[in-house]
Structures are given as C-alpha cells and as structure tokens.
Amino acid sequence: MNPRHVRSPFREAVIDLDALRANVAALAATVAPARVMAVVKADAYGHGAVHVARAALDGGADHLGVADLDEALALRDAGIEAPVLAWLHDPAARFDAAIAHDIDLGASSAAQLEAMADAAASAGRIANVHLKLDTGLSRNGILRADWDDVVARAAALESEGRVRVRGLFSHLANTSPDDDAAQLAAFLDGAAAAENAGLSPELRHLASTAAALRLPEARLDMVRIGIGIYGVPPFGDGTTAAELGLTPVMTLRGRVAAVRRVEPGTGASYGYTWRAPHPTTLALVPLGYADGVPRQASGRAEVVIHGARHRIAGRIAMDQFLVDVGEAEVAVGDEVVLFGDPVTGAPSADEWGDAADTIGYEIVTRIGPRVPRTHVGGA
C-alpha cells in the first residue's frame, strides 16, 4: 500500500495477523485430533489471502481451502507450498495447471473426475482428488444415487495410477441440529460405500466453523474453518467472538473528513431521510457503499469516535456517510472506527450485519478494493 497513508489513513482495514494466528491455534486445540483447513477463499474473506494463509499455517492449520482454481494458483505463485484444496470449478476448467502445482481438487461430478484423470494422464502425474457428496445442500456435490458408480470409477482410476482419492467431503446447511445430524449420517454412509469400493481416503471432512464448534461428532479427520479464523462468530444468535475464545481480525476505520454544526430541521444526505431534531453536530466519514459499507445500514449502524458510539444520520452514499455526534467534540482528522473488536467498545462486524439485515460474513468479505488493508503482527 501507499506509504503516505500509513500514519493517517483516510480509509483503512487493519488486519491483525497475531489475532488470526491465535484464533487458528485456539480452534486447532478445540478440534484436535481433527486437523484444520483454513479457508482463505474470496481473498480470505476480504482480509488478504496470502498474508492470512501464512499466518494460519503458522497458527497450526495444515491445509488451505479456496473456492476457485485461480485462488489456489495465486497462493502457489506467492510461494505457499502447503496443501491447498479448490472445490468450485468453471465448467470449462482445465486441471493441468492445478495438477502441475499440486493443488488438491474437489470433484463434484463424474465428469469432473474424468477431466482430472485426463489432465493427470497428460501431465504424467497423479491428481489428488477429494470427492464431494451432496448430503442435502443441493448445490454441487455428487448425488447419493450416482455415488456408488463414481467411487467405483475413482477406485479404478486409482489402480491405474491417475488419481489418488485423498479426501471425501460434504458441506452442511446449518439448518437445525436434526438436519445437521441427518447430513452427517448421510456422509458417513457415503464414506462407508467409498471404503467398500476400495478407496481409503485419509481426510473425511464435513464441518465448517459452526459445526466444528457445536457438533463435535462432525469433526471427523479435518474441519474447514473460514469465518472463525477471522474472529467473526458463525451463528448469528448473538454469541460473541470473546465467548468463543476468538478475536476479530479486521478493524475498519477512517478519518473524519468534515464537521458541521446544524440547526433543527436541517436535512442530511440524499432524500433527507434524517433531519436534525435539535441543534447538533454532523461528522462526515469517507467510506461508502463503494467500500462495502452497506447502504441498508443507513440510519441504523453505529460507529465509534473517541470511544463513544454515534449513529449514522441519513443515507450511506457511495463514498461517504454522516454521523450525528451531538455535543461531542469531534474534529476533522479524528479517527472513526466502523467495526472491530467489541471488547474495545467498537461495533462488531455482526452488529453491522444486523443493522444491514445480513451476516458478519458479508460485512467483512465485501470491504471494497479502495480500502487499503494494513497487515499488522504476524511472523
């Protein structure tokens, strides 16, 4: 990032890699002996994939997970050699580069398995595959009705030396304890069928953060933890990061860009959805929906200036919004924290999620490219 911004960032997302590493270590201790795959898709939920991947491996993760092959290749380009699994593929994907870079491939159909085996054969290598069973989410994944054929074919490809089925996996819908238990049972049934077909995958993995924490029997050989490593609770039920032994990793902040005193009745921002109820002071914050600050949170979310909470006044615009700071002494250049660690008094990403009718996941992940990430701590 531009060093001119280091001391006085106009807009900034501070990423605390020490907190991230500690979160991974705490989660790894909780789920042991299951292993931890740190999920760093979508630029590590907006936190910066390469920095996060390194810190997560340092904290005790031994696998990395991403959605797309390009995300996996970017980790390899940065020199990261740990196992990486990618599971969501372009229908036209070619797996040659992935196999050449030793990326584990999630296979969600017989056709994908064949394409992986073909690419491995032409490269003279073995494709490391994790077969994905659809246990109920109805996204991708092999249907149970097709599973026996696919595992039989995978066993044949293994004996030809083209494929190694390193893992079996599925993904939970987090609907209810009963629904999760039914998916776990379906997964174990599919895993038994795979073993009967002659496969011996070392990694059966089903749980993401929520089940890793609340459904111990779903931990199996490995858990795939995304949101938890970022210190954002997965549950949406008011459970705090601190209650889970986690620390939020991202702090979103900026500097007050303008301050003005307004008379009763003065309108603020587009559409005058807010008018001053009495004489008050408005502070202008230079972040808007272009930066991922959700417009839906207009008039609802709060920020912290000098340790005090202040509510947004009127609509959030593309680049900026106003806060009603009342009689507080606020000056141009003062720091404004939108969200961070609630232990410091800042709103959490979850609180913004509530204000915008969404979830903490979306709040951190959508912080836009105009906001520089400043990584602090770490190795």
Ligand SMILES: *Cc1c(COP(=O)(O)O)cnc(C)c1O
């Ligand atoms: C994103 C994702 C995860 C991580 O989920 P969290 O709830 O963030 O822990 C795990 N597995 C799959 C398949 C995913 O797509």
